[in-house]
Every structure is written in C-alpha cells, then in structure tokens.
Amino acid sequence: MNNQLSATDFLFSAHSHSHAHIHEQDMADTAIDPVCGMTVKINAGKPSLDYQGTTYHFCSQRCHGRFGADPWFFLSGHAKNKPKVASKATLYTCPMDSEIVRDTPGPCPICGMALEPMGAPVEGPNHELVDFTRRFWVSLICAVPLVILSMGPMLGLPIRDWIGGRLATYLELILATPVVLWAAKPFFERGWVSVRTGHYNMWTLIMLGVGAAYLYSVVATLFPGLFPMEFGGHHGDVSVYFEAATVIIALVFVGRSLSFEPANALAMRSGR
Numbered sequence: 001m002n003n004q005l006s007a008t009d010f011l012f013s014a015h016s017h018s019h020a021h022i023h024e025q026d027m028a029d030t031a032i033d034p035v036c037g038m039t040v041k042i043n044a045g046k047p048s049l050d051y052q053g054t055t056y057h058f059c060s061q062r063c064h065g066r067f068g069a070d071p072w073f074f075l076s077g078h079a080k081n082k083p084k085v086a087s088k089a090t091l092y093t094c095p096m097d098s099e100i101v102r103d104t105p106g107p108c109p110i111c112g113m114a115l116e117p118m119g120a121p122v123e124g125p126n127h128e129l130v131d132f133t134r135r136f137w138v139s140l141i142c143a144v145p146l147v148i149l150s151m152g153p154m155l156g157l158p159i160r161d162w163i164g165g166r167l168a169t170y171l172e173l174i175l176a177t178p179v180v181l182w183a184a185k186p187f188f189e190r191g192w193v194s195v196r197t198g199h200y201n202m203w204t205l206i207m208l209g210v211g212a213a214y215l216y217s218v219v220a221t222l223f224p225g226l227f228p229m230e231f232g233g234h235h236g237d238v239s240v241y242f243e244a245a246t247v248i249i250a251l252v253f254v255g256r257s258l259s260f261e262p263a264n265a266l267a268m269r270s271g272r
Contacts, residue, residue: 094110102115135183150172180211209248213241214242
C-alpha cells in the first residue's frame, strides 16, 4: 500500500512539475502590452517596438501606434491616472440650471453657459474652449490697434492728426466689424435666447452694451451729419466707441477661459 502511494505521489509530482515547467515556458513566451495591459504571445505575428534597449510587444497595431507616439506616458504610469472616458450615452447639464439635461454639448438655453457632462469627463479638447480661443485671438489682434487709434492722443501719440480724423474713424470701423459680427456671434446668440426666454443674464447685458456701442458708432461714422453740433455732427468728428465694444468682447473671452478646467485653460494660453 505504501509502495502504491509512493508511486502515485511520484506520478502526481512528476505531472505537477511538468505542468509547472510548461506554464513557466508559456509565461516566458508572453509579454504584457504596456498600453492596454493584455497578455501578448511573443512571435505570434503581433507588433513590437524597441525602446531604450527594451522590446515591447502589443496586442494590436493601434496600441503599437499609441505607444510609439509617447512611450514615456505609458511607461511612467501616467496612463493609469488618465480620467475615464464618458460613454456615448453621456448626458450634459448646466452647472447653473440643473433642470436642463441634454444628450449633446452646447450652451444652456436658459443662462447660456456651456453644458457639462454628467459623470465621467469627456476625453479630448473642449470644443467651446477651442472655438473661443480662436475668436479671442482675432479680438485681441483687432483690439490693440483700435486702442492705439482711439487712446493714442491721450498718451501723447497724435496718430489721428497724422492720418486724419475721418480716416482713423473708418479704420476703427474696419477693425471692429469682424470682432463684433464674427467673434462675438456666440454672445449675441446667447443674449437673444435670454431675451426670447425671459431669463436675462450677463449675455443680455453684453449683447445690449456691445450692440448699442457698435451700431451707434457705425451710424456716427457713415452719417455724421445726422448728429447735432454738440456731438461733433454736421460733418464734424463724432465720437465713436468701436474700441470699447472690441475690448469688452476680448475681456469676456478671457473671463470665459478662466471658467474652464485648468487642463483646458492651458490650451487657451497655447492657442490649441
């Protein structure tokens, strides 16, 4: 009986040793994909990449490409801290008006603020931030010469005397028009929604203030004779407020950038 048990134990031990040897051999022929964490069979036609003297194996060409674009990101462990991607069924809500829930991003129909995802944050750039960044730079480029044209004489720079008051006013009109009619278009759209719905907010004030300053200045530039002498009318140099409208728009874009997440604010500064 003892001999039989010994023989059985021997066979079991041999089988276990053989199985462990095969398992170790299998493990030696596999590697962990540094991107997705899957176990990959080596020499099975899977893509690989040599980086700093080490060969890394991948489950697919997609993981291979992602690793090749930024190896340090995956090897440093930062990939594990990456926020989860919101699913396609993500709902968006307004931080000010929680009763607003939409299945797509965009402005809140009540206050005009950008809707935010409910739950996990959405991966990728903030589309409103990217759009506002582009509009901000256009506003800034136009605002700088506008301020010089309008405020130069107060700083001892008689630029209006050099080029003529009428020509300077027309230049202000040319510089302010793309800012008001294109860059500030989202502001006017949200301001109109606030008027239509009766939920007045900062977009209402921006729309009224910028719109009034621009329209008054356009009329004063094209038809100065309509204004009384006290305003510099009858073909005189009527005061205009193009620079005020443009600077307000640029400052609003700056203020909006501060309301985004710090990671997105970096994109605002870099212009991406």
